[in-house]
Amino acid sequence: MESLQEILQRPLSEKEADCVLKLRDTNKDGVLEKKELMNDLRPSKLQLTREQIKEIFLEHDIDGDGCLSVSELSKAFNFMGSSLSFHKARHGMALADCDGDGLISEEELDKLVDYFEKTNKKCLKRVVPTRSV
Numbered sequence: 001m002e003s004l005q006e007i008l009q010r011p012l013s014e015k016e017a018d019c020v021l022k023l024r025d026t027n028k029d030g031v032l033e034k035k036e037l038m039n040d041l042r043p044s045k046l047q048l049t050r051e052q053i054k055e056i057f058l059e060h061d062i063d064g065d066g067c068l069s070v071s072e073l074s075k076a077f078n079f080m081g082s083s084l085s086f087h088k089a090r091h092g093m094a095l096a097d098c099d100g101d102g103l104i105s106e107e108e109l110d111k112l113v114d115y116f117e118k119t120n121k122k123c124l125k126r127v128v129p130t131r132s133v
Contacts, residue, residue, distance in 0.1 A: 019059045023052060048080065053113050056080055067103035088119055
């Protein structure tokens with residue numbers, strides 16, 4: 001599975017580039033400055049809304065069939081900085097695929113977003129240690 005560093009070393013697809021620009025262009029000038037790009041790449045800083053998470057998942061529907069396969073989920077999880085993205089994709093599929101067809105439809109997407117938010121929070125808790133007083 002590609003790491004974020006490996007992804008950034010290859011050309012992005014048009015969908016991936018548009019998604020990065022939408023998420024990272026904080027001053028909305030249409031130009032992605034290094035400061036904007038680097039600002040959120042650390043897992044401890046990654047804060048996405050439910051709508052942004054849904055949009056990222058939908059942007060990773062590579063074959064355009066309106067559903068997400070495990071492979072497409074894995075790429076989306078990886079894009080959002082998740083470690084063990086293939087494992088999380090398989091687990092997310094098992095939790096969200098209500099009809100058992102091996103694909104996540106748009107109707108099943110909310111359960112997948114719930115899973116992403118839950119696992120992302122756990123990851124953030126491990127990355128950002130808290131002090132006991």
